[in-house]
Amino acid sequence: MINPSPTTAPTPTPAPAHHFRIQLSSTRRGARLARLLVEQQLEDWGLPRTAPVTRALVAITAEFAANAVTHGRTPGRDFEVRLSLTASQVRVEVSDTRTDRLPPLPDGANPAASPPPDTATGGRGLLLVEAFATRWGCEQRSKFVKTVWAEVCL
Structure with missing residues (x-):
């Protein structure tokens, strides 16, 4: 007996996630470049430069990349930026080779970031990350690589 063709349409699969990855010099x-390339990639994926999610991710990328080249730099080693887009969120990750230097995380793994004195010229970046990100954190990917990540809902 021959099976008749199905009368119902196949279940649509969710749109595939988009991914972007680049390795940059620790300078x-x-x-x-990390900040500019993330901004361009988001625009290529259909998120305008003026969209709040794009502005948030560009600011987060700028902070993570600045920290990677300032605090996570190992001479002769690059840092890496990864960006992924799903139907509900965008995730940015910045990896460097200084696993001994972890940021203060909001989840209690390290003391939470506290505001610097009013006269300080730095130290507010992770407070901005906390304000812009839906979630963020840090993980050790290997013995030699740490990754700081943040997710922003669309």
């Missing part, structure tokens, strides 16, 4: 120029 101020590399940090600047």
Whole structure:
């Protein structure tokens, strides 16, 4: 007996996630390129530069990349930026080779970031990350690589 063709349409699969990955030099120029490339990639994926989610992710990328080249730099080693887009969120990750230098995390693994004195010229970046990100954190990917990540809902 021949099976008749199905009368119902197949279940649609969710749209595939988009991914972007780049390795950059651990320099101020590399940090600047990270910010610009993330902004361009988000626009290529259909998120305008002026969209709040894009502005948040660009600010987060700028902070993570600046920290990677300032605090996570190992001479001769690059840092990596990864970006992924799903139907509900965008995740940015920045990896460097200084596993001994972890950021203060909001989940209690390390003391939470506290505001610097009013006269300080730095130290507010992770407070911005906390304000912009839906979730963020840090993980050790290997003995030699740590990754700081943040997710922002669409």
